[in-house]
Amino acid sequence: MNLNRREMLGATLASVTVAASRAVNASETFETPTIHVPSRPVVRVLGTHVTLQEDLRIRAEADLGIQLEFTPGGSAEVLHRASTRPESFDLYEQWSNSIRVLWQAGAIQPIDRNRIRYWDEINPLTRVGRLTPDAKNGAGDAPNKLLFIQPDRTLGGSSTEEVSFLPYVHNVDSFGYNAAIVPRGIPYETESWAWLLDERWAGQVSIVNEPTIGLFDLALAVQAKGLAEFDDIGDLSESELETLFQILEDFRRGGHFRGVWSSVPASVDLMSRGEAVIESMFSPAVFDLRGRDVDCVYASPKEGYRAWHGVMCLSSKTTGAVKDAAYEYMNWWLSGWPGAFIARQGYYISNPQRSRGELSAAEWDYWYEGKPAATDLQGTTGRVVVKAGQKRDGGSYEKRFSNIAVWNTVMNSYEASLRHWNEFLSG
Structure with missing residues (x-):
């Protein structure tokens, strides 16, 4: 800059x-x-705790000379606010499964990709749907299907000059388990989504409170356990939803679920206090728990991961100097340092080579290449989260993104799924 x-x-x-x-x-x-003396431009960012972190805000303000107001919340909460009150934010940070809702509501405006400084460095995952030609596409809404704004103003995969979101943070998710209690499995061989419904862990299972995420964790678990079979797990029909939630209701009544969580810190607390031994989990929680000496394993399910792609969207109401500042913040995210910062929490960035210089050789080899850590590695809090000799659960970036079962998705049956989900939680 x-x-x-x-x-x-x-x-x-x-x-x-x-x-x-x-x-x-x-x-x-x-x-x-x-x-x-005009005040610095204020950019209001609405999103989740995944990216709205204080260390990132402080660094961005120092680098850019702007003021950032972060408003983090639960996934469903922030999506509802963004889709109904676009005047309440300037940038929205969540996951690609929110894009259809926001675009159809007129809550976000097109992003001019020519104003994205490092656009040409963005890797094929977002632009064509897979990192390598042999990788699985995964069911549901792969982000490339939602990225480009077509001439008829719909969203699609054909390249245009306008995009609906900035591709940046992404990862594959599964579940975490406390290996001091749950016997350690073999990645891609014995670890299975079915473990979430294993009767041995009844009363100690927790799920993420988000219908476009937690629902897929449970659908994958039901299918892996052989309790139901779905034609397309990325687009469940209303009758398939009825079947799914009838099965889940039996588990709920039997006291199988400890509860749900809406933020990474809440998921960490559940396992660190011993209330949950296996649960839906996001990557930072795994490394936070390891920093607390909890032997948390991030499973590599043989059925494949649930993948997500972060999106940064521009409010339809943002204009002028604030809009210019918002573009600078978007460009900052792809500038190197932020990608290195979030790598230390287990996340990936869309142009990883630019962040490589901000990571040590040992960090790059562990986080991206799947090699054993040459030294102890610290996370973003300064705690050691990886000990020398350890390998990353699931292996390299390419290995993990070659095994996608489903992407976070807003299905055609979204309204019905939302109703079932709320009934399931309130039951």
């Missing part, structure tokens, strides 16, 4: 005006000079 850009976005001295009053009683009096 050059100095002129920073000066443009930061606070600048606009003007100094001196006004003289008329002479009173044959003497002149002068008003005190008034100095007008």
Whole structure:
């Protein structure tokens, strides 16, 4: 970022005006000079705790000379707010499964990809749907299907100059388990989504409270356990939803589920306190728990992962200097340091090579290449989260993204799934 850009976005001295009053009683009096200093542009960012982290806000403000207001919340909560009140935010950060809802609600505006400085560095995962030609596509809404704004103003996979979101943070998710209690499995061979419904862990299972995420964890578990078979797990019909939730209701009545969580810290607390031994989990929680000496394993299910792709969207109401500042913040995310920061929590960035120089060789080899850690590695809190000799659960970036079962998706039966989900939780 050059100095002129920073000066443009930061606070600048606009003007100094001196006004003289008329002479009173044959003497002149002068008003005190008034100095007008415009405040720094304020960009309001609505999203989840996954990316709305204080360390990131502080660094971005220092690098860009702008002011950021982060409003993190639960997934369903922030999606509802964004889709109904676009005037309440400037940028929205969540997952690609929110895009259809936001676009159809008119809550977000097109992003000019020519204003994304590192667009040409973004890897094939988002632009064509897979990292390598041999990788599984995965069911549901792969992000490339939602990225480009077509001439008829629908979303699709054919490349255009306008996009619905900035591709940035992404990962594959599964479930975490406490290996001090749950016997350690073999990645891609014995670890299975069916473990979430294993009767041995009744009363100690927790699920993420998000119908477009937790629902798929449970559908994968039901199918893996042989309790039902779905034609397309990325697009369940209403009758398949009825079947799924009838099965889940039996487990709920039997006390199988400890509860649900809506934030990464809440999921960490459940396992660290011993209330859950197996649960839906996001990557930072795994490494947080390991930093607390909990032997948490992030499963590599033989059925495949549930994948997600982060999206940064521009509110349909954002204009002018704030819009310019929002573009600078989007560009900042792909500039190197942020990608390295989130790598230490187990996440990936869409242009990883730019972040490589911000990581040590040992960090790059562990987080991206799946090699044993050459040294102890610290996470973002300063705790050691990886000990020398350990390998990343699931292996390399390519290995993990070659085994996708389903993407987080808003299905055609979304309204019905939402009703079933709420009934399931309130039951």
